Amino acid sequence: MDDLYREIILDHYQHPHNHGELPDANIHAHDTNPLCGDVLYMDIQLTNNIVSDVRFRGKGCAISQASASMLTDEIVGKSLDDVKKIDKQFILDMLGIPLGPSRIKCALLSLKVLKNGAYGITEWPDDDEE
Ligand code: ZN
Numbered sequence: 001m002d003d004l005y006r007e008i009i010l011d012h013y014q015h016p017h018n019h020g021e022l023p024d025a026n027i028h029a030h031d032t033n034p035l036c037g038d039v040l041y042m043d044i045q046l047t048n049n050i051v052s053d054v055r056f057r058g059k060g061c062a063i064s065q066a067s068a069s070m071l072t073d074e075i076v077g078k079s080l081d082d083v084k085k086i087d088k089q090f091i092l093d094m095l096g097i098p099l100g101p102s103r104i105k106c107a108l109l110s111l112k113v114l115k116n117g118a119y120g121i122t123e124w125p126d127d128d129e130e
Helices: 002-014 062-075 080-085 088-095 101-119
Strands: 026-035 039-046 050-059
Touching: 002 062, 002 080, 026 101, 039 101, 050 062, 050 080, 050 101, 062 088, 080 101, 088 101
Parallel strands: none
Antiparallel strands: 026 039, 039 050
16 A cells, blocks of 8 residues: 555656746745755645645655645645644645654645745744644
8 A cells, every 4th residue: 555655656756736836826935844955835826715726846855845746736725724724644644654753844844834824924833742
């Protein structure tokens, strides 16, 4: 079963969905994972409080970039309130493979950037302790 998920992750990494930028979007967010060198930018277009479009760009490992590709697929059509409810477990379920502590930071970078955008903040507290 892991192999299937690994293939999906690799496919998203090599052929990312929603890749690019939306210069006129109303939300621009960005964050980094210095431990791995992952960088992520996200542009989110909100229309009547619903995510109508999203693009991301960045660089880094397969997990961080695939996670962003998959997460951006998930949020289109969601309300801002629903986006705020997305949690760590959602990301882990979405990726579907067991991740060590350092890889989890890679996986969660996309969520961090999304929350930065959703809450309009530039800093997101490290919430490793649940
Ligand atoms: Zn990484």
